Amino acid sequence: MEVFDTIIVGAGAAGLMAGAHLSHQKVLLLEAQPRVAQKVAIAGGGRCNFTNVHVDASHYLGDSTFVSSVLEEFDNRAVLAYVKRHSIATVCEKNDQYFCAQSAKNLIDALLRDNAHHTLKTNTSVKSATKKGDLFTLDTTQGTYQSRHLLIATGGASYPKIGGNESGLALAKSFGHSVNPFESVLVGWTLQSPQAWMRDLSGVSLRATVRVGEKAFTDWLLFAHKGISGPAVLSASLYWKRGSVSIDFLPDFALKELSHHPKKLLANALPLPHRLALALLEALEIPNVSYKSLDKSALTKLSLLKAYTFAPAGTFGLSKAEACRGGVATDEIDASSMQSRIIEGLFFAGEVVDVTGELGGYNIQWAFSSAVCAAKALAKA
């Protein structure tokens, strides 16, 4: 049987970027889906937000020393240099998020060109892997393959309809690795009955600050049939487990400014979508009267517009989540190489590792950084 230098399981963001940096090796890429990199294709609304101006460990959930070390191997400047080398036009939006100017397809095509000399098998799902002596043997839906090194880049479990699954965790466990279960993040929140009024606002959006513990995100919040969503909620969801969150519905407005309009009804004076202003006043049991007619208790309740605290019921789930928290535990992976500390020759990259970035291009950046870190070590192995 042909023996490959490296088998990469998963031809997504991490798998393809690793292959692109293994030009001198005989590499086999195994991809379960009919097409490669389907999450990259839909990322950023089809234009893939592939990195950010502010890439550092503070934007990731995970061991910060581990994350910093891996990001340094292929940072945002290196990613930008890669896309420039491939003549992919880019745009920087919101002053910090880099997207493909036209389509994520440009990035996928570049990655595929850099993997053209490798063997790529689609519709090939890896069922199990073992190591005997120096060789890994992989049992797949299309037969058995062998290699000297194995890179697991199977991604997270979100978006199962385009291939998200937990097989990377099962493979890691079979080699003795500890894993933390995947949980949906970068996802909307469902509501408990005291917040049922928010469902009636479906379609309304506003700029808001969402706080979870010490973390605060100011961006768009969208009311939906299922609950609340939008970038501010998705970002905050990374840090939410259970318990309370708080929303400032007026991040750019000080309540004392209402005194400039002492006679206007509150719902007209508040710089909020009118339907939301009315619903919020009702939910907080504040009469819709003029600011100057509010009594002390109503004024106290009014301050809740800037700190509306409640506990979400749960999340919209894996089918809507842009990422998964959890993954292969990083204390059993060497940060300088992404190699397993348990099995020599076994490597991990991308979302399958227990490192998850905020919204804004941090997860593709992580996939690329960890992939290049692994590829550099594989090239020397």
Ligand SMILES: Cc1cc2nc3c(=O)[nH]c(=O)nc-3n(C[C@H](O)[C@H](O)[C@H](O)COP(=O)(O)OP(=O)(O)OC[C@H]3O[C@@H](n4cnc5c(N)ncnc54)[C@H](O)[C@@H]3O)c2cc1C
């Ligand atoms: C809707 C959506 C929008 C997103 N937008 C952004 C964005 O704009 N910016 C950003 O940074 N991140 C974004 N993300 C997250 C980002 O896409 C992922 O974090 C990133 O793709 C992870 O890269 P990966 O290579 O680890 O996994 P993936 O890109 O998911 O690739 C893993 C590959 O492994 C394959 N695979 C899985 N199991 C097996 C198996 N057993 N055998 C063979 N193959 C297997 C899968 O089919 C898949 O192709 C988005 C995600 C979603 C769902």
